[in-house]
Amino acid sequence: MLIKHCPITDTDKVCKLYSEKDGVPIKHVCTTEFNNGIADVFYRETPHPEFGNKYFAILFLNNKPYIANADQVENFTFGMVENDEGNLEYSVHRHDYKSFDNGNMIDGGRDYIRSNGKVKIFVVRDGVMKHFGANDEGYI
Secondary structure: OOEEOOOOOOHHHHHHHHHHHHOOOEEEEEEEEEOOEEEEEEEEOOOOOOOOOOEEEEEEEOOEEEEEEOHHHHHOOEEEEEOOOOOEEEOOOOOOOEEOOOOOEEEOOOOOOEEOOOOEEEEEEOOEEEEOOOOOOOEO
16 A cells, blocks of 8 residues: 655655755655645655754745755654555645545645544654554554
């Protein structure tokens, strides 16, 4: 089962650019509401030598690109439901309502989780979205 992301940037280009610039592998982690905007969050295994963060966010505020420390992403929870292809999807922001032909829906981003189906909870740890389930099947 894969997690479907809805990035706002070309994440492959961003990863390539910063991997070459910083000399360490960079990977896309998720897309979420962040600092009053929607951001793509990226991860590097070693802390940035100048700023000390392992996660950074690229977001647009007033149509201008910004980069920000995103280490707080490890404090976020992501509710996910199964889409029609059997993959998991999450609501990116408060008003990102997603519904599927299989009857599942998800809404609320990081502000709240609203769904009519089985929700799996994920958290980000060490650059990976990991299941944080309430039972053996991972549903709450």
